[in-house]
Amino acid sequence: MPPERVILCGGLSAPAKSPDAAPIRLNLTDGPKDTRVNLKISDFNRRLPRSVPVLQNDLVEIAAYVYSADQAIVRTGQDTDTFGGKWRQVIHLHIPVRRPDFWSRPEVTKALSDVLGFLADHIFEFTFKKAANPAEFHDYLDFTDSNAGAGNAPIDQVAMFSGGLDSLAGAIEELVTLRNRVAFVTHISTPKNSAFIRQLWTDLQKLSPSNKAVQIAVLANKAKAMGKEHTQRTRSFLFAALGSTVAQMLKLNSLRFYENGVVSINLPVCAQVVGGRATRTTHPRVLAGFSKLFSLICEADFQVVNPFIFETKADVIRRIVRAGAGHLIASSVSCGHTWTRTTEHSQCGVCSQCIDRRLAMLSADAWELDRAARYENNVFINSSPERDDRILLAAYLNRALAMKTITSPTELISRYPEISRAIPYIPGQSQAQVAQRLLDLHRKHGAEVESALAAAVSRHAYELVNDQAAPDCLIRIALENRILASAETASQASPPAPPSYFWRRGNVWEIRFKGGTSFPLQRHDKGCRYLAHLLSHPGATFTGQSVQDICDRAGEVGHIALSAIQDPTETDLHVSKSIDSDALDAADDKKRENYKKALSDLDAEIAKASREHRHGDLAALKTERGELIDGIDRDFNKFGKSRKTSNLAKSRNDAVRINVRRTIDEIRKHDAALADHLSSKKNLRVGAQNSYQPPNTVAWVFTDPTAERVAVGTE
Amino acid sequence: MGHIRLGTLPKTRPWIKVVELVADAQADVPAIAKATLDASDKAFQAIQNDPGFTETVVLMTELAIAAKQKDPVRHLNQVGLDIHEHCSVPEIASAIQSFLDDKASLRRSHSDFAELSQNALVGAITSHLGDKLGGLFTPSPAEVNNAMSHLGRPGEFGKLARTFFERVSHNCMLYFLSKAAGAEVGEGKRFATIKQVKDFEAAMAKHSREASVIVEEYCGDWFSSKRWEGGGKIDRKLTSGFGWYAIEKIRGEMRARAQPDAS
Numbered sequence: 008m009p010p011e012r013v014i015l016c017g018g019l020s021a022p023a024k025s026p027d028a029a030p031i032r033l034n035l036t037d038g039p040k041d042t043r044v045n046l047k048i049s050d051f052n053r054r055l056p057r058s059v060p061v062l063q064n065d066l067v068e069i070a071a072y073v074y075s076a077d078q079a080i081v082r083t084g085q086d087t088d089t090f091g092g093k094w095r096q097v098i099h100l101h102i103p104v105r106r107p108d109f110w111s112r113p114e115v116t117k118a119l120s121d122v123l124g125f126l127a128d129h130i131f132e133f134t135f136k137k138a139a140n141p142a143e144f145h146d147y148l149d150f151t152d153s154n155a156g157a158g159n160a161p162i163d164q165v166a167m168f169s170g171g172l173d174s175l176a177g178a179i180e181e182l183v184t185l186r187n188r189v190a191f192v193t194h195i196s197t198p199k200n201s202a203f204i205r206q207l208w209t210d211l212q213k214l215s216p217s218n219k220a221v222q223i224a225v226l227a228n229k230a231k232a233m234g235k236e237h238t239q240r241t242r243s244f245l246f247a248a249l250g251s252t253v254a255q256m257l258k259l260n261s262l263r264f265y266e267n268g269v270v271s272i273n274l275p276v277c278a279q280v281v282g283g284r285a286t287r288t289t290h291p292r293v294l295a296g297f298s299k300l301f302s303l304i305c306e307a308d309f310q311v312v313n314p315f316i317f318e319t320k321a322d323v324i325r326r327i328v329r330a331g332a333g334h335l336i337a338s339s340v341s342c343g344h345t346w347t348r349t350t351e352h353s354q355c356g357v358c359s360q361c362i363d364r365r366l367a368m369l370s371a372d373a374w375e376l377d378r379a380a381r382y383e384n385n386v387f388i389n390s391s392p393e394r395d396d397r398i399l400l401a402a403y404l405n406r407a408l409a410m411k412t413i414t415s416p417t418e419l420i421s422r423y424p425e426i427s428r429a430i431p432y433i434p435g436q437s438q439a440q441v442a443q444r445l446l447d448l449h450r451k452h453g454a455e456v457e458s459a460l461a462a463a464v465s466r467h468a469y470e471l472v473n474d475q476a477a478p479d480c481l482i483r484i485a486l487e488n489r490i491l492a493s494a495e496t497a498s499q500a501s502p503p504a505p506p507s508y509f510w511r512r513g514n515v516w517e518i519r520f521k522g523g524t525s526f527p528l529q530r531h532d533k534g535c536r537y538l539a540h541l542l543s544h545p546g547a548t549f550t551g552q553s554v555q556d557i558c559d560r561a562g563e564v565g566h567i568a569l570s571a572i573q574d575p576t577e578t579d580l581h582v583s584k585s586i587d588s589d590a591l592d593a594a595d596d597k598k599r600e601n602y603k604k605a606l607s608d609l610d611a612e613i614a615k616a617s618r619e620h621r622h623g624d625l626a627a628l629k630t631e632r633g634e635l636i637d638g639i640d641r642d643f644n645k646f647g648k649s650r651k652t653s654n655l656a657k658s659r660n661d662a663v664r665i666n667v668r669r670t671i672d673e674i675r676k677h678d679a680a681l682a683d684h685l686s687s688k689k690n691l692r693v694g695a696q697n698s699y700q701p702p703n704t705v706a707w708v709f710t711d712p713t714a715e716r717v718a719v720g721t722e
Numbered sequence: 723m724g725h726i727r728l729g730t731l732p733k734t735r736p737w738i739k740v741v742e743l744v745a746d747a748q749a750d751v752p753a754i755a756k757a758t759l760d761a762s763d764k765a766f767q768a769i770q771n772d773p774g775f776t777e778t779v780v781l782m783t784e785l786a787i788a789a790k791q792k793d794p795v796r797h798l799n800q801v802g803l804d805i806h807e808h809c810s811v812p813e814i815a816s817a818i819q820s821f822l823d824d825k826a827s828l829r830r831s832h833s834d835f836a837e838l839s840q841n842a843l844v845g846a847i848t849s850h851l852g853d854k855l856g857g858l859f860t861p862s863p864a865e866v867n868n869a870m871s872h873l874g875r876p877g878e879f880g881k882l883a884r885t886f887f888e889r890v891s892h893n894c895m896l897y898f899l900s901k902a903a904g905a906e907v908g909e910g911k912r913f914a915t916i917k918q919v920k921d922f923e924a925a926m927a928k929h930s931r932e933a934s935v936i937v938e939e940y941c942g943d944w945f946s947s948k949r950w951e952g953g954g955k956i957d958r959k960l961t962s963g964f965g966w967y968a969i970e971k972i973r974g975e976m977r978a979r980a981q982p983d984a985s
Contacts, residue, residue: 009831087732087898089768091834121827130830239725276726277904278896281834284727343725359726390908395728398904401916409920417852420815424844427815428823438812479908484916513979515935527935615943618950619876 009130010096014076017068017103019136026099031233033075035068036142041232044075047149048249049224056256059144062304063252065104067147069119070241070248071227072102077127077241079233091281097130103138110135115303122296125428127240128283149226162221163187165254166263167246169194170204171341172364173315175211176323177265179330180314182215190221190257192250194242200340201226203353207338214332225249243288244297247311251301254309261310262301264289267323268316268445269452270363272429276402285425289313291432316433317444320367321455328373336368336376349383356382357396362403362481369459374466387463388470390477397479404485410453416442419449460485505708509539512711518674520681521705528677533558534670537663541691541699542707548698551660595649598658602639605665609635627672635665657695664693731901736761744902747912751925756980758898759973765898766973771962774836775890777825778843779965781818782886783956785847786945789874790954794867809866811855815848838897842889850882880942887941887968888934891976892927899926933975937968 013030015021018038021030032042046067076098086093104110110119116133123131166181168174168191181189193208195201201224208222227245243264250262266289273285287293294311301309315323327333341364342354354361361382368377379385384392391397413419419442420427426445433441463482470476476483506522516535519525528535536558541549549557609632616624638661643649667685675682685691690701731737740757743749769775784801788794795807802824805817822840826832854869872878903919906912913919944964948956 082727085730085732087729087737087901088734088764090765091729092768094834095832097830124827125823130827130832273726277900278838278893279729279898279900280726281837281897282832284729286725286727394730394905397907398728398900399726401904401907401913401919402900405916405920408916415852417811417848420812421845421849421852424815424819424841424848427812427819427844427848430812431816431820437810438816439810442810442812477908478910483909484907484914486915512932513936513975515932515975527938529936529939615946618946 008097010093012076012080012096012098014072014079014098014100016072016101017138019101019103022101022134026097031076031079033072033079033229035071036146041230043230044071045226045228046071046147047226048147049149049226058256059252060255060305061105062109063255064141064144065106065110066248066304067144067252068142069100069102069104069110070245072100073123073131074227074239074241074245075229075233076100077129078229078236078239080129081236094282094284095128095130097132099132099134101134101136103141104135105138105141107135107137115300118296118300118303122293122300123241123244125290125296126244126283126287126293128287160188162190162257162259164261164263165190165192165250165257165259166265167192167194167250168204168208168222169246170200170207170339171360172320172327172336172339172367173266173270173323175207175332175335175339176326177263177315178211178220179214179327179332179335180265181263182211182218182220183330183332186215186218188218188220190223190253192246192253193222193224194246194249195224195226203338203340207335210335210338211332214330214335223249223253240283240286240288243293247297247301251297251304251309251311255305260305260307261312262297264294264311264313265315265323266313267318267320268313268448269319270360271313271316272426272445274406274423274425274449276359276399276406280402291316291429295432317448319448319452319455320363321371324367324371324373328371328376333373333376336373337378337381352381352383354382356384356386357391357393357400359399359403362386362400366456366459366463369462369466370455372462374462386481388467388476388480388482390479400481401484404456404481407453407456408485410449411457413446413450416446419446505706507705508708508711509535509542510709510711511535511539517711518678518681520678520684523678523680526677528670528673531666531670531673534666534668534673537667537693537697538670538685539709541693541697542705543709545699545701545704548692548696550656551663551693551695551697552656554663554697555659595655598642598649598655598662599647601662602635602642605635605662606632606639609669624672631665631669638665660695660697663697667691667693729901731761731898734761740898741902744899745906745912751922751929752976752980754899755895755926755929755976758895759977762894762898769833769835771966772833772835772839773829774822774826774832775839775965776958776962778822778836778839780958780961781821782843782846782883783945783961783964785870786873786879786882787949787954787956789871790949794870807866811848811851814851814866815844818844818847834897835894838893839890842886842893845889846882846886849885850878876942876946878942879945880938880940883941883945883968884934884938887937887965887972888930890969891934891972892930895926895930896923929976929979930972933979934972936975937971940971941968 011026013021013025013027014033015030016033016035018034032038033044034042035044035046080096080098083093109115110133119133120131123129164181164187166174166177166189168178170193178189178191181187193204195204204224212219225245247262247264254260254262271289271291273287273290275281275285291313294313297311298309301311318326324336327336340353341360343358343360344355354364356365365377365382365386368374386400391400409422413422416439426442430438430441430445433445436444460482464471464486467476467482471482471486504519504525506519508517508519508525510517514529514532516528516532516539517525518528537554540554540558609628613625613628613632616628638658642658671682671685674685684701684705690699692698731741736757740754740761743754743757781801781803784798784803788797788801791797795805798805803817803821805814809817819840822843826836850873851866851869854872855865873882903913903922907916907919908914913922941964945956948960948964952960
């Protein structure tokens with residue numbers, strides 16, 4: 008079972024039977040300093056209505072507690088030996104609210120748990136209690152700014168504004184292109200972010216002097232003494248809760264997140280990125296979950312939408328440039344490593360957000376609008392200092408470039424099944440249409456990354472020519488992909504499979520005849536061994552006994568190549584050696600066992616053929632069984648004693664014959680031409696004398712040249 | 723937004739060996755696969771009888787059982803899969819995801835292995851239906867029913883199950899190896915370029931695909947016999963054992979294929 012954590016909010020006490028001996032305590036308004044959650048809402052340039060619906064007030068507090076709890080529960084990456092067993096945790100939140108009757112309703116709790124469970128990849132459980140002394144909403148409000156400039160005109164839309172490129176493009180779209188009167192909600196997780204957002208905001212306002220927007224900033228963080236999970240998976244819930252509250256205060260029923268579709272869906276870049284390890288902050292399923300929850304709260308249809316779901320990052324940049332706002336790009340910050348930011352370097356340059364941004368700027372031909380000096384690391388020509396960043400860079404590039412090769416929506420879902428969690432939640436079109444559009448989106452993204460790489464080479468030609476680019480910088484690991492592609496293909500490409508082969512890999516025989524379709528055989532190892540031996544010695548004749556001796560020796564050592572045990576002088580008839588009586592007894596026992604096994608296998612085959620109504624096979628198998636019984640009668644009397652030891656050679660001949668015939672019957676199911684070839688007595692003789700001598704030579708190959716190791720029974 | 727969380731391999735001897743082999747340009751794919759299988763034994767112990775994996779294998783089996791019914795859609799609706807007669811391939815894929823996600827919520831647990839298995843089933847089914855329906859994204863009910871009905875044949879079930887178990891095995895392999903391989907990119911390292919990482923992953927996929935051949939016939943026979951014995955149904959416990967046996971069979975085969983060349 009996953010670890011369980013208990014979060015006691017607002018001074019609530021632990022339940023009688025708590026699964027967590029050390030619950031985390033969180034307090035919004037009072038309580039010890041190391042349990043404090045800070046929540047301050049500033050309406051920068053216009054006073055909002057004071058009255059906030061009670062349920063919205065509850066929602067904001069719940070969101071603040073969830074966000075703080077999620078940040079306080081550190082998730083370790085050291086869980087390989089448990090298959091990620093510590094990644095997902097059960098989080099029991101005990102929260103005081105004004106309306107426990109509403110929040111405890113099954114459909115509300117389910118809507119809340121479902122959306123948060125998917126968003127954070129935890130299991131959330133809630134217990135709501137009546138708040139003894141609830142805070143007023145204005146306790147969270149902070150009016151230190153000059154509340155002027157936005158006027159009192161009605162607001163058309165509420166949108167989220169994070170200060171990154173996508174939300175900047177969204178803001179420009181709203182203010183400049185659509186000419187909407189908008190209230191923007193900004194979440195400030197750390198005061199460090201405040202300055203750049205304010206600057207960007209000021210610049211943005213200059214773009215549309217006649218259409219002043221309202222900006223609401225929310226500062227939310229928790230006491231530093233608590234743990235620190237930096238990915239902030241539930242950040243968008245807090246963000247959306249505040250947005251929906253503002254919308255309700257303004258009598259609006261929708262909310263917009265602006266995020267490009269590739270990042271919004273955030274498909275895993277490599278196999279270890281399972282579930283919520285790729286964050287789902289604006290994933291279509293999350294936005295649909297928010298819509299459902301907020302609709303329950305406001306008892307009306309409430310929609311949370313992402314208008315950029317079918318756009319790439321480069322599309323978003325082009326929007327900004329087209330609107331004449333390219334100069335604002337330099338002031339926006341996309342970096343996910345907020346803790347590394349300095350005044351000089353506002354972006355780290357190596358996180359996935361920075362890589363994405365830099366490549367998109369190149370692809371959109373807007374490179375000059377982003378100041379390179381703001382990036383701490385120029386990932387194009389420098390090494391990424393951290394191991395994780397290097398892994399991420401390679402994985403990011405490989406995923407993007409792989410997208411270009413996908414040709415159908417089916418292939419997209421087959422290769423990235425995670426996308427099927429997004430498709431049903433993108434409204435307005437059939438799922439088939441959405442799948443096609445998402446394929447187009449990701450293919451476009453792949454093409455843009457490729458074109459960005461070409462542009463990066465041009466930009467950094469000097470460093471590349473003068474050997475000033477690090478061996479593992481972005482350009483070199485990706486560029487060699489292109490330059491050396493043909494050379495690598497020549498040196499690494501697998502040689503074409505031979506037209507005729509008969510080899511064993513692991514416990515499976517792989518067979519192909521004259522360029523036909525290859526097929527595996529698993530259940531006829533003996534027959535395959537005998538056949539492979541004969542095919543590998545065209546023209547030579549063997550007794551059944553010598554075939555058995557050679558091949559069974561190979562069977563005993565298990566994995567020795569047939570070629571390794573063959574006697575190169577074996578070109579004449581191999582006669583049976585004289586056998587002493589002990590050996591004969593042993594041979595009798597072995598023969599008895601062989602017959603038993605052959606009979607048992609045959610009976611199973613007959614039963615199977617009967618069940619599957621394969622009447623043709625059934626008749627052949629029954630004939631074969633009759634032959635086998637005849638053989639047993641010949642070799643053993645009714646008491647099970649061997650009739651004549653001189654029959655030993657015959658029985659061994661029979662065993663080879665039967666095994667080979669059954670193998671050929673099996674081969675017929677896969678390749679009739681080969682079965683005909685082997686059934687022809689002109690080509691293959693089995694029984695007392697065994698040989699393979701086709702009139703027209705077949706170039707059989709018994710070793711897989713493409714295998715990582717020598718193939719014929721050698722693995 | 724758009725954070726991606728990566729993990730690390732433990733600093734234990736078996737995993738150190740994996741990291742060393744990944745860094746060693748001379749180490750071949752079967753050897754790396756075997757070392758990874760050895761090192762991941764502990765992880766596989768930790769998820770023995772994983773209910774999420776069982777749920778996934780049970781659903782795969784139900785899809786095949788449904789194919790034998792007069793009304794497959796009705797049977798799957800009764801199982802809990804939200805599909806209808808006019809479903810497209812994406813709708814079937816998302817219905818499977820949704821069904822297994824709901825089961826995970828009810829269980830209050832979901833391992834990475836269950837997640838890998840779940841995606842493996844969605845991928846395998848999509849691939850199967852895609853092959854049968856070609857480029858038809860809005861197939862007629864008859865076409866969907868026809869594609870689904872193939873699953874009821876033991877041979878077709880064997881193919882689907884092989885694809886599924888192959889994907890589970892391959893996903894697990896890369897789940898571990900991606901924690902090491904990506905750090906070995908750059909001149910002077912095992913992978914000079916990202917293309918070489920891709921080639922390595924493709925070689926590992928080929929290795930998994932080849933090893934999985936060992937379960938195809940077994941799965942088809944298992945389905946045929948157990949369905950017959952169960953009068954058209956297959957007991958959940960049997961299915962769980964079947965799934966684990968198939969996984970172990972492939973792991974064993976991958977190990978067998980890494981044996982040193984005795985000749």
